[in-house]
Amino acid sequence: MHRILFISDGHGEDWVAAQIASQLTRLSAQRDLGALELRALPMVGDGHSYERIGVPLALTTRVLPSGGFTFKTLRGLWLDLRSGLAGYGAHLVRSVRGLADWADLVVAVGDILPLSLAWLTGKPYLFVGCTKSDYYTEGAYSCYFPWERALLHPPRCLHAFTRDRITCRNLRLHRVPASYWGNPMMDGLEWDDTHQPPRPEGTFIGLLPGSRPGEAQRNLLDMLRCLEAVRHHLGGPVHFEAAISAGLGLESFRRQAAPLGWQDRGEGRFERNTTAVVLRTDNFSAVLHRAHLLIAMAGTATEQAVGLGKPVITLPGRGPQFTRRFAYLQRQLLGDSVRIVDVAPARRPEAVAGTAADLIKDRERLRQFARNGYERMGGAGAAGQIAAFALDQLPRRVRGGTPQSRG
Known part of the structure; x- marks a missing residue:
């Protein structure tokens, strides 16, 4: 039995994690790797993306008044503090430490918050950085701060996957093992119009x-x-x-x-x-x-x-x-x-x-x-490749080789 814990911190991050989780289930069955158990910890929101594909939630989470944008505005921070942010944060930390013995591998999706919780587990983890991009900095330098990059180095962090090529390039300049295989946000959007009514005229x-x-x-x-x-x-x-x-x-x-x-x-x-x-x-x-x-x-x-x-x-x-x-x-x-x-x-x-x-x-x-x-x-397909890389880590519990990036 191999166990993988997903940690994500927003609606879009939940979506991305769910695409990877879905591909993990599919590939595990194809490879006949035995039982694979997945759990999810959506730090913000209701975890609907996980539940839709049958991944159980590791604990009951809360919807914060800021909608997960606690540190974006002073008002958001104030509203979340009033609703018990400090206590909720401590609850998440305790819960993650309690899950540490259960998990063989952690997949952190989002930014510094899930990345930090993954580090706290003491288990090997992968990071999928679907929120930060060097397009925000016009490609001039890495949008990841030094303390974030410190959490992206081996041996604890097995690999980082970026949302675009320039972010991958700049992380590599800081000796972070990173790859760009496309953006998993573009997975799960398939639509078959065969049995659908035609698009309205106009x-x-x-x-x-x-x-x-x-x-x-x-x-x-x-x-x-x-x-x-x-x-x-x-x-x-x-x-x-x-x-x-x-x-x-x-x-x-x-x-x-x-x-x-x-x-x-x-x-x-x-x-x-x-x-x-x-x-x-x-x-x-x-x-x-x-x-x-x-x-x-x-x-x-x-x-x-x-x-x-x-x-x-x-x-x-x-x-x-x-x-x-x-x-x-x-x-x-x-x-x-x-x-x-x-x-x-x-x-x-x-x-x-x-x-x-x-x-x-x-x-x-x-x-x-x-x-x-x-x-x-980017195009679709990244979720499946990230899932395949994650499965390759499970038997050894250590990172085995650096994947070849497209970026």
Whole structure:
């Protein structure tokens, strides 16, 4: 029996870890390696991504008021401290130490927080750095601080896997054993349209309001205020569809849309005057693949849309995640595929509509978005390769050879 513990610290990080866990299960069965037991410790959130693929949670975790962005703003830190952040942090440390005897290998996904907890276990660990990128520093130097790089060296850290080539290159300059095999964020997005209804005639626009309770509802309301202007500006049929996180449900969105004049027509369809939008919780990959353009106020989902070659319009929000600062940092990370509409709320509908028309009508620019998306986000397949490397470590319990990086 081999046991692997996953530690992650956010919705997107949970997604990435779940893709690797799913591939571990598949490859273990193919290789006939015997029993493999997986557990997950999602430090922030409900762990829905893990539960969806049948990986049990190692302990009950909490949803913090900041949505996991404790140290991004003073307000987020204050809210989390008031809700018992210090006690919760101590609980996580005690729990991880208690799990140390159980685990043979730890996979830390995210940033310094899961990386530190992996180190505290005293067990060998892999690190998947899906949040930090040297695109933020324009490639000039490593975005990983010296104390983070200290946790990425052997023998305890078996290997680090980065989200892009330039981050891998700069970590290697600091003698960190790192590889870039693609971005596991792009795994798990497969969509088979064989048995699906055809894409509606006209323009299909997807809405990605994010996954954090409270914030996602506010974000969607900001988007809804723009839809009539977008439809009038584009002309012809325009189909709007929102991908709602399964953990949020639709009821809270329904309650908040009603005061804006949106009438519930059933089955997730809402109408206001002659504009309609569909809200669903089971359509994420379909929306990404079918959309000609997306309006997004999300983290991982925006990155995945760009990775699929889609143009994205973002609106700076009220946080805790999708603030003005976050939007501009995301634009720096993802390049020209993202357009930020940063105007006064009263001017936003017309500005969004004009930007949408500009993006959709320029065919050469659409081809550029596909190239940029692959450069910034890579292709699918990294989760399977990271899982294969993890399995190779289990019989020996020590690192066996450095994998060949594509970066």
